[in-house]
Amino acid sequence: MPLQEFPAMMKLRRPPQAVLIDLAGVLHTGDLALPGAVDALKRLRRSGLPLRFLTNTTRSPSATVIAKLRRMGFDLHPGEVQTAVLATRRLVAMRGLKPHYLVHPDIAGEIGPSNPNPDCVVLGDAGAYFSYAALNTVFRLLMQGLPLLAMARNRYFMEEDGLSLDMGAYVAGLEYSTGTQAEIVGKPARPFFETALADLGVAAEDAVLIGDDLADDIGGAQEAGIPGILVRTGKFRPEDERHATIRPDRVVDDFAAAVAALSV
Structure with a gap:
C-alpha cells in the first residue's frame, strides 16, 4: 500500500521562494545525520533558494549547534540559524527586562547572567539542572507576580537512544502550580516564524517549512500562514497523520523526500 500524502491545504509554490527547516529530527538525531539528509541539503543549496534553520534547542549555544551540524557534513552558516535562545535574548533586550534565568549552563554565555533583582523569569531546557531547588x-x-517567559514548551525530542522528555513538562508544571500562563518565545510562537520571514524578505505564503513536530513546527507555521511539510522522522508519531485539527500540507518519509516534493 503506498504511503499517504495529504493534499495541499495551502498553495505550495513549486518551488517556493524560501525554505524554513527544523534541525533535530529532520536533519539529524543526536550526533548522527539522518539517511540522505546531507545530500538533500546540498541539492536544496544548488537551487539557490534562501534558507533558514529554525530550532527550539536551548541546551547549546548557536555556535555549538552549527559546529555539530558541520561535523555531520551539513553546510550551515551562522546567519541562517535562528534559535529560541537568540530570539529570547532579542526579546529581553527589546523590552528592557531583568530576568532570573533557569537555563542550561552551556547557554549562560549566550543568554547572559540572572539579575539579582529580577522582574521576570526566563525558562530554557535546563536538562539535568532542573533541580527541585532551582x-x-x-x-x-x-x-510574587513575576511573568514567565519560556523559550519553548516542546513535549519531547528524539535522541539516539529514543524519545526524551523536553522542557514543556516543566513549563506546564509551573503554570499549574502558580496559575501563571507562560509566554512562549520559540516555536510555535508566531513572531518566531515572522522574524525568519522578515529576515528572508518573503511573504508567508511564498515560504514553506519542513519539520517533524506536528504542533510546534507544522501547526505553528500554518498559524503564521506558512505551508508545512511533515516528515516521518524524529518525533513524528503515526497518530500525527490522523490529528483532528492540524493537517500538514504534505506528509513525506524524510527530508530528502521533502526536498524532492519541492521540485527543486
Missing part, C-alpha cells in the same frame, strides 16, 4: 526558586518568584 524550580522552587522560580516557583516563588512567579508567586
